[in-house]
Amino acid sequence: MKLFSCPSCDQVVFFNNVVCERCGHALGYEPRANRVLALEAADDGWVSVGRGSDGSHWRYCDNYQYGVCNWLVPAEGVERLCLADRHNLMVPDLSDPENQALWAKMEAAKHRLFYTLLRLDLPLYTRDEHPEGLGFKFLADDPNSDQKVMTGHDEGIITVALAEADDAEREKRRTSMGEPYRTLLGHFRHEVGHWYWDILVRDGNLLDQCRAVFGDDREDYGQALQNHYNNGPKPNWQDEFVSSYAGSHAWEDFAETWAHYLHIIDTLEVGGSYGIAIQPRLDRDGILTTDLGLKVYDPNTTMEEIADAWLALSQALNSMNRAMGLQDLYPFVLSPTVIAKLGFIHDLVHGRVGQRAGADEAHGMSEEAEDLGRQSNAANEPMVAAG
Template sequence: MKLFSCPSCDQVVFFENVVCERCNHALGYEPASNAMLALEPTGTAFTSVGRGGDGRQWRYCTNYDHGVCNWVVPGDGAEPFCVACRHNLVVPNLADAANVALWQKMEIAKRRLFYTLLQLNLPLVTRAEDAEGLGFEFLSNDPTSGQHVMTGHDDGLIVIALAEADDAEREKRRTAMGEPYRTLLGHFRHEIGHWYWDRLVRDGGHLDACRAVFGDDTLDYNAALQAHYANGPRPGWQGEYVSTYAGAHPWEDFAETWAHYFHITDTLDTGRAWGFVVNPRVDREDVLTAMINFNVFAPTTTIANISDAWLALAAALNALNRSMGAADPYPFVLSETVLRKLGFIHDLVHGRVN
């Protein structure tokens, strides 16, 4: 995630900001230019002002009214929702203030997902445009009917249980399921990996190439999941998979690896924006030394560039967290097999799979 600045006064601002604390201009994120705009109200719309301001008219996404989105759309356009929110199909019951607070967390994570999708120029299609287009439903358990919402994906429809936005509940589930890492953003990145398997692998003509890396996806999916939950992780899974769940089925291996590719690239993008250099004094062989001075989203960037920088940055992040008494932000070890799988994802998103 890049660092932004207010076009009016050059104050550093962040991705979720809606107002500049220095000059008090309204702020809105414009995805096509990947820029934060300084806005002044003009009637029912806003005018972009300051550095780079061209006087164009903008409106906030309709979900700005609920305090969950700060993205803007062209003032003369007919679309009321931004490129991220137009994929929402079901949102929580807004009559309940607690639901709104949880939805805010959902949308923060979802917009960070879309930031990366847009930087990688990945295709985005709504359910209105295609029967298997991308759509999100944010659902709550229904105690009257006994319905228990499960996070998952089905032909482009991604359901995220609203309870996952409750930090205490998510930690409870993480512990119960023996997961080292469980976040809202991680859910979004994993589930959308399934959708892009459909778009880029199945529909993109890359089934054979993907099966050569991740295995035979024609294996019975439900039976594979039942075996995973009944028998536990595969013996020696660390050498082949990025997580225990990745070993359940090739589809889950792909989605888990896809999610980790997004974890890695977005964090490296943040490291570059902040000018991170990792150069431990005791690292005589430069194993944990890296200067993150490359555009991680550029097609010319290699998976070796990415993995070398990530090894150093992840080690530093984990060490810093331990100094604060916090859990490792990246409690994973990337084997050579997993790095090869990450390389496949890297080539896939850049259109280089043969």
């Protein structure tokens, strides 16, 4: 995600800001043009002011009243909810202040997800627009039942357990399941990957191409998950999958890889927005050297360029976290096979699966990807050995 500036005074502002601390103007995010607007009150809501302003009139999304959304909708339109929040099907009982605080964390993660989906110009359908349109249910556990809400996807409906917004509870679940990483944003990116498998792969007539990379999705899903939980991850899963869970079934492999692709491009855009360049003095081979000026949302940017930049940035960020006594920011190793799978996602979101050379697509790997994978493994060896 990029940095923004206040159109009224040029102060640096951030994606979720609602007021400029320098000039005092109200701020709102306008998703269609990916811009933050400076606003002044008007009879029909708000009018944009400042540099580049066209004097357009806006309203805040109705969820602004709960302090969970700063996105804007045109004042003359009939929509009361923004492009992200019109996908909400169920929110928790907001008469409970604790629920509202947890929901706010949910919405922060969801809005960041939608920022990326909109930047990639991916299709987005509500339940009114498509029989399997994307919808979200944020559900709290029933105190009178032993059954817990399960986070998951089912024919376009993504359910996220409200308990996942409780940091202590989520960390408890992460450690109990032996996961190196578990975040709200990770849940959203993973579950929406299942939906895009339906929309882009299944409905896009790309099943054969996807199966050549991720395996046969026709394998019994329930049995595959049961085998995973009963027997543990596949031996040497690191050679083929981005996480141990990705090895449980082709659908999970796709969703995990999709989530990591979104992790990577969003973080790289942050680095580029801050003008980060990494040039370690000891990096004689250039493996950990990069200038993050690449345009991650440009279809002409290759997966090899993205993987190369990510290797350098993730290693630098991991080292920073270790210096603070924190766990690695990105505790994963990208093998050549995983980089090739990320390449499939990269081609998929840009609408060009099937356009690459037949041999490269069938094997899902280029020479550059193999080299980058070897570099990734080499750079991560100390992290893996240290546990």
